[in-house]
Amino acid sequence: MNPSVEAGRATLGSAIGRVVESCGDTIVYVAAERLRDVLTWLRDTPGEAYDYLVDITAVEYRDRERPLEVVYTLRSLGRGAELRVKVELDPRGALTLDSVVPLWQGANWLEREVYDMFGVSFREHPDLRRILMWETYAEGYPLRKDFPLRGRFSRAEQVRQALTANPEAHYSIDELSIAAAAAALPADMAERLRRGERGTLPHSE
Amino acid sequence: MGKHAVSGVTSPNWLTTRFEELVKWVLSVSGANKAVNWSRANSLWPMPFGTACCAIEFMATAASRFDFARFGMERQAFSPRQADVLICAGRLPFKLAPVIRRIYDQMPQPKWVISMGACASTGGIFDNYAMVQGIDTIVPVDVYVPGCPPRPEGLLYGVLLLHKKIKGESLLDPSVREEQPLDERGLRLPPETIDEISEPFGNSVHQFRSA
Numbered sequence: 001m002n003p004s005v006e007a008g009r010a011t012l013g014s015a016i017g018r019v020v021e022s023c024g025d026t027i028v029y030v031a032a033e034r035l036r037d038v039l040t041w042l043r044d045t046p047g048e049a050y051d052y053l054v055d056i057t058a059v060e061y062r063d064r065e066r067p068l069e070v071v072y073t074l075r076s077l078g079r080g081a082e083l084r085v086k087v088e089l090d091p092r093g094a095l096t097l098d099s100v101v102p103l104w105q106g107a108n109w110l111e112r113e114v115y116d117m118f119g120v121s122f123r124e125h126p127d128l129r130r131i132l133m134w135e136t137y138a139e140g141y142p143l144r145k146d147f148p149l150r151g152r153f154s155r156a157e158q159v160r161q162a163l164t165a166n167p168e169a170h171y172s173i174d175e176l177s178i179a180a181a182a183a184a185l186p187a188d189m190a191e192r193l194r195r196g197e198r199g200t201l202p203h204s205e
Numbered sequence: 206m207g208k209h210a211v212s213g214v215t216s217p218n219w220l221t222t223r224f225e226e227l228v229k230w231v232l233s234v235s236g237a238n239k240a241v242n243w244s245r246a247n248s249l250w251p252m253p254f255g256t257a258c259c260a261i262e263f264m265a266t267a268a269s270r271f272d273f274a275r276f277g278m279e280r281q282a283f284s285p286r287q288a289d290v291l292i293c294a295g296r297l298p299f300k301l302a303p304v305i306r307r308i309y310d311q312m313p314q315p316k317w318v319i320s321m322g323a324c325a326s327t328g329g330i331f332d333n334y335a336m337v338q339g340i341d342t343i344v345p346v347d348v349y350v351p352g353c354p355p356r357p358e359g360l361l362y363g364v365l366l367l368h369k370k371i372k373g374e375s376l377l378d379p380s381v382r383e384e385q386p387l388d389e390r391g392l393r394l395p396p397e398t399i400d401e402i403s404e405p406f407g408n409s410v411h412q413f414r415s416a
Contacts (some may be wrong), residue, residue, distance in 0.1 A: 151334030162209030
């Protein structure tokens with residue numbers, strides 16, 4: 001058992017849920033609304049010092065009754081300790097969590113990937129867009145269990161949507177601004193930047 | 206006689222027809238058709254589009270042991286503007302479909318496409334939401350090379366088949382060199398055809414569309 005669990009329970013109380021030991025790893029379930037408190041404490045407390053966020057991912061189980069889990073793998077580079085923190089979300093409810101980008105900048109793309117594949121939204125994320133699929137991808141979240149393996153649309157419709165996608169529209173407005181400042185932006189993309197346009201997003205309405 | 210000549214001259218197509226006949230005669234007598242095809246076939250400049258493990262075999266084909274420079278592919282063009290043959294080596298995700306289409310459109314005529322490996326030709330084992338089921342739904346393909354991945358000998362055999370095809374082309378058939386733009390739906394093939402050639406086969410027929 002990782003000693004961080006007892007220390008955390010003493011300080012944070014009910015934010016720490018049940019604890020599971022698996023293959024020598026400690027898995028801590030944390031209340032969703034206290035997630036950022038717990039992770040801040042784990043990062044900043046001198047005896048804990050989990051300063052490195054290894055990965056963020058999510059799991060949805062085949063059993064529809066089981067909640068969807070968002071998994072944070074933390075590592076303390078100085079102490080060589082690892083801790084896995086999990087948050088449970090009801091897949092039928094709103095899949096929303098606090099972003100941990102304010103704690104670890106590296107969480108930016110990790111959270112975008114979880115958003116892209118599972119549809120979990122992260123509050124206060126600076127740039128929550130799809131990262132693997134293109135931005136106007138309209139078929140849903142591919143790693144959810146209710147997502148068909150071959151996608152929701154017919155192959156012809158998938159080809160049509162893919163061919164009409166603009167391959168240059170993957171840049172964020174921030175990235176476009178940087179290129180514009182360096183005077184290296186083609187005219188059509190400068191126009192996108194001027195209008196602040198990101199294409200028609202299927203989930204924006 | 207005089208009447209015939211006058212009516213012939215006044216026809217707007219008269220000069221064109223005579224010129225075409227002259228060109229045909231010159232080509233047939235001089236063997237220029239053969240000469241042009243021979244030089245085209247033996248100086249192909251490949252545009253490698255390597256996305257997966259097939260690209261490793263492609264590199265082996267290009268390197269000293271197999272060396273496709275022996276077949277005239279001395280120079281690899283990493284710009285589509287200077288390439289003759291697009292070699293798609295590896296699987297093509299839908300996100301890359303507009304990219305390969307744009308590369309193909311940027312290549313000048315005459316141009317050919319080799320689809321290297323099972324994934325580029327059919328989607329291969331990746332019968333899923335992210336993968337194009339055969340690049341012939343995106344660009345016209347001249348030679349399909351089977352294999353997963355094909356050995357360099359396989360790719361070289363495909364290149365030689367392409368040589369054969371090029372040597373059989375006729376300079377007098379302008380349709381060979383016509384661009385094939387996407388239609389008003391934004392597709393290259395009719396949707397029914399795309400659905401049909403994307404149908405699951407082999408082991409993937411045991412997977413269902415719905416969860």
